[in-house]
Amino acid sequence: MKGVVIHALCLMLLLMLTACSSQKNMFVLLPDQDGNVGSIEVTNEQGSQVADQAGEAVAVAGRNGKPQAAPPMSEEEIRATFGAALAVEPSPPKSFLLYFKTDSFDLTNGSAALMQPILDTIHETESQDISVIGHTDTAGSAEHNFTLSTKRAEHVRDLLVERGVDPAIIKVTSHGEGNLLVPTADNVKEPLNRRVEVIIR
Amino acid sequence: MLRIVTFVLLVLLTSSWPVFAADDFAGRVKNVQGSVSVKRQGMMLPAERGMKIHVNDVISTGKDGAVGIILQDNTIFSLGPESELELKEFVFAPDTGRFSMLAKMIKGTFVYMSGLIGKLSPGSTTIETPVGTIAIRGTRFAAKIVEN
Numbered sequence: 547m548k549g550v551v552i553h554a555l556c557l558m559l560l561l562m563l564t565a566c567s568s569q570k571n572m573f574v575l576l577p578d579q580d581g582n583v584g585s586i587e588v589t590n591e592q593g594s595q596v597a598d599q600a601g602e603a604v605a606v607a608g609r610n611g612k613p614q615a616a617p618p619m620s621e622e623e624i625r626a627t628f629g630a631a632l633a634v635e636p637s638p639p640k641s642f643l644l645y646f647k648t649d650s651f652d653l654t655n656g657s658a659a660l661m662q663p664i665l666d667t668i669h670e671t672e673s674q675d676i677s678v679i680g681h682t683d684t685a686g687s688a689e690h691n692f693t694l695s696t697k698r699a700e701h702v703r704d705l706l707v708e709r710g711v712d713p714a715i716i717k718v719t720s721h722g723e724g725n726l727l728v729p730t731a732d733n734v735k736e737p738l739n740r741r742v743e744v745i746i747r
Numbered sequence: 748m749l750r751i752v753t754f755v756l757l758v759l760l761t762s763s764w765p766v767f768a769a770d771d772f773a774g775r776v777k778n779v780q781g782s783v784s785v786k787r788q789g790m791m792l793p794a795e796r797g798m799k800i801h802v803n804d805v806i807s808t809g810k811d812g813a814v815g816i817i818l819q820d821n822t823i824f825s826l827g828p829e830s831e832l833e834l835k836e837f838v839f840a841p842d843t844g845r846f847s848m849l850a851k852m853i854k855g856t857f858v859y860m861s862g863l864i865g866k867l868s869p870g871s872t873t874i875e876t877p878v879g880t881i882a883i884r885g886t887r888f889a890a891k892i893v894e895n
Contacts, residue, residue: 571892573881576887587882594879613879636823675817
């Protein structure tokens, strides 16, 4: 009997807590899929509040309320409030890096072996959104690099299409030297940066 | 003469709109559940898997709805029921060093995961809400916006 009463009281308390928190605007920091935690800062005319620990929350009563630190949310509370959004949250896109033999359109042997895993991933994730991106290093003529990397990306697109991927879901672009894998100064030859990236979303 | 020039210019400007619109491709719908729609240029379109999302689209979910969207820089937005999100700006051009992402969480529940814009150009991402602006440093967070 006592147990039932305690259960009922707990349930009431939980409902009250849920009711309270459901009236407020809430921001909760979450770890990403690799467990990394960044930070958010909520700002309005009344002030600002930072959260930089997993589960840490910021509450804002309304437009004229000051952003305030709120008690950290447990996993259960997070699931109760955001379960529906979390249930449809897409997995992070998968990325593959392909390398070519010097000044050619031939994939290195290691990269050629990645074609099958790429196709498998496209099918497993039922992807309808694929980017094929040419990247260059910072050496030599930017124009030559850019043209070569774009052509290599187009070549990879063709390889995928030949293997049955719908061309309508593939977007070919070049990031030039704007998205280096290995950060270098300008005019540095870095074979690791001269790559084609396939992103499967 | 001036009138004719103005007219020609106007026609040229107006007719080039679809070109700009095509450039506004920002991402695609990945997961859909229940009723979800996309408001685009005054029209309500039912959201479906694989559907393209453009700048200025307003994505909204019904009572039973939820949707997950991935943008071209790998930013991920997930919306729970009775939620509304407006994508106000999206520029992802690493080759020319141009980045910006501005979205408004209008109401409902959200999970946000930052993408390459957050990594290559920290500070270029802004999330607006009716109760404040969120500055993000490479991260994932959830938000609940109630209208008041």
